Amino acid sequence: xxxxxxxLPVLKESPRDAQIVSHRYMLQAGMIKQASAGIYxxxxxxxxxxxxxxxxxxxxxxxxxxxxxxxPTIQSADLWRESGRYDAYGDELLRITDRHDHEMLFTxxxxxxxxxxxxxxxxxxxxLPLTLYQIQWKFRDERRPRxxxxxxxxxxxxxxxxxDLTKEDALHAYNRHLVSYLRTYERMGLQAIPMRxxxxxxxxxxxxxxxxxxxxxxxxxxxxxxxxxxTFGDRDIDYDNVDQCAAVMEEFTTKYARTDETHDxxxxxxxxxxxRKVARGIEVGxxxxxxxxYSEAMGATVQGPDGKPVPVHMGxxxxxxxxxxxxxxxxxxxxxxxxxxxxxxxxxxxxxxxKQGDAEADAACxxxxxxxxxxxxxxxxxxxxxxxxxxxxxxxxxxxxWRITVGPRxxxxxxxxxxxxxTGESEEMAPEAAVARLxxxxxxxxxGHG
Ligand code: P5A
Numbered sequence: 001x002x003x004x005x006x007x008l009p010v011l012k013e014s015p016r017d018a019q020i021v022s023h024r025y026m027l028q029a030g031m032i033k034q035a036s037a038g039i040y041x042x043x044x045x046x047x048x049x050x051x052x053x054x055x056x057x058x059x060x061x062x063x064x065x066x067x068x069x070x071x072p073t074i075q076s077a078d079l080w081r082e083s084g085r086y087d088a089y090g091d092e093l094l095r096i097t098d099r100h101d102h103e104m105l106f107t108x109x110x111x112x113x114x115x116x117x118x119x120x121x122x123x124x125x126x127x128l129p130l131t132l133y134q135i136q137w138k139f140r141d142e143r144r145p146r147x148x149x150x151x152x153x154x155x156x157x158x159x160x161x162x163x164d165l166t167k168e169d170a171l172h173a174y175n176r177h178l179v180s181y182l183r184t185y186e187r188m189g190l191q192a193i194p195m196r197x198x199x200x201x202x203x204x205x206x207x208x209x210x211x212x213x214x215x216x217x218x219x220x221x222x223x224x225x226x227x228x229x230x231t232f233g234d235r236d237i238d239y240d241n242v243d244q245c246a247a248v249m250e251e252f253t254t255k256y257a258r259t260d261e262t263h264d265x266x267x268x269x270x271x272x273x274x275x276r277k278v279a280r281g282i283e284v285g286x287x288x289x290x291x292x293x294y295s296e297a298m299g300a301t302v303q304g305p306d307g308k309p310v311p312v313h314m315g316x317x318x319x320x321x322x323x324x325x326x327x328x329x330x331x332x333x334x335x336x337x338x339x340x341x342x343x344x345x346x347x348x349x350x351x352x353x354x355k356q357g358d359a360e361a362d363a364a365c366x367x368x369x370x371x372x373x374x375x376x377x378x379x380x381x382x383x384x385x386x387x388x389x390x391x392x393x394x395x396x397x398x399x400x401x402w403r404i405t406v407g408p409r410x411x412x413x414x415x416x417x418x419x420x421x422x423t424g425e426s427e428e429m430a431p432e433a434a435v436a437r438l439x440x441x442x443x444x445x446x447x448g449h450g
Contacts, residue, residue, distance in 0.1 A: 003382045020216040022329035023148030029398045038145025038153030048346040057158045064180040064239045066131040071113050077103035079112040083297045092140045106139040114161045119300040125165045133160030149322045156322035163312045170313035174289045175245040177317040182232040189341025198261035204290025211281030214330040223257040225275045282327045289315040338399030342445050347380035350400040354407030356385045364406050371435045376448035
């Protein structure tokens with residue numbers, strides 16, 4: 001993309017009404033624009049990161065064997081009456097009446113609708129296990145929408161639902177989701193720690209939230225610092241292997257890590273004192289096992305091996321896709337702006353032309369642009385007729401992990417400058433070497449085809 005042809009409304013002034021850094025930078029970098037309280041338009045740069053995150057979620061869901069569907073945002077109240085949640089959900093549920101006086105609602109989650117799909121089409125245990133998921137807009141009429149996309153009223157969520165014959169099978173689905181989520185967050189450059197939590201209006205006994213530690217997080221958390229040493233890395237996991245998934249589950253959830261809702265002071269005190277941490281975190285996902293709560297209420301049964309009908313065991317699993325942008329920025333920024341992890345960056349490298357209009361500099365930038373593009377990477381070329389300082393400030397604010405700076409002086413010696421946004425370190429090298437370095441870096445993230 002050439003910046004001269006892009007739509008990147010970067011703000012000169014820091015927005016005053018934004019209380020946390022991720023909200024401020026998202027507005028300043030021209031990623032989002034508030035439409036009304038807790039409701040945002042996604043401008044090109046923000047939309048691009050949203051799609052990168054969404055792509056990672058889809059890829060990891062596919063690896064776990066989960067199947068993508070798309071359900072409507074507007075649903076019938078009747079379905080929600082069957083489960084008893086139409087009244088129970090309270091003021092967060094946005095209720096809508098259509099022209100025929102039918103009561104409808106804007107989906108805050110979709111346990112009812114997916115259970116209705118299941119009961120209409122699945123009748124035998126032989127069709128199990130089955131996990132259906134979607135990535136779809138949700139609406140919750142939050143009392144205090146705040147911090148931009150962090151606590152929106154409209155927000156983008158991955159919501160998945162497993163259907164299993166037995167509790168044991170459903171617990172495997174729970175463990176499989178935990179493993180898959182660990183991988184998903186790590187690909188986004190995040191450490192998200194599973195913590196024992198409360199199930200709220202979704203219901204059920206077993207539930208873990210995934211929390212990214214951050215001072216600005218809305219949840220208070222209590223944990224054994226040993227949990228922060230755990231990383232999933234590039235282990236090979238067979239998602240159908242019950243023991244393997246259970247082992248990861250045990251490894252990541254045995255040490256003390258709880259939100260304030262489930263915190264137990266006596267248990268916490270058994271953790272060695274120097275490892276006892278009280279901090280704040282951002283909830284970027286949650287997994288639930290709720291057994292037959294919805295299947296019994298809504299008649300979602302299958303014929304078991306003995307021919308008798310049994311209600312299916314279910315769970316649901318959510319990732320806060322739009323909230324993740326805020327969480328990633330909270331975890332990765334400096335005073336000059338965002339620092340995108342390579343896995344989610346909107347563009348893989350910025351090209352800054354120090355002397356637009358100089359035949360040699362222009363040609364060198366065009367060549368770099370073509371080479372990076374041919375290698376399957378997406379560069380953002382600042383080809384505007386602007387001062388170098390302004391170009392650098394924009395690149396720093398929007399946070400591309402790598403910048404190639406091209407100027408007549410360097411070109412005389414056959415070099416350009418490759419700069420890391422994270423460390424600020426620059427290295428001079430031939431343009432081809434800079435391209436080769438970037439191809440190598442992104443190969444480690446399965447990005448590009450160099
Ligand atoms: C699981 C999927 C559910 O709704 N039903 C379907 C279950 N879980 S949840 O924990 O309530 O939400 C899942 C994730 O969505 C994000 N989230 C939000 N993001 C932005 N603004 C909000 N107001 C908001 N509410 C929830 C969180 O990341 C949460 O973990």
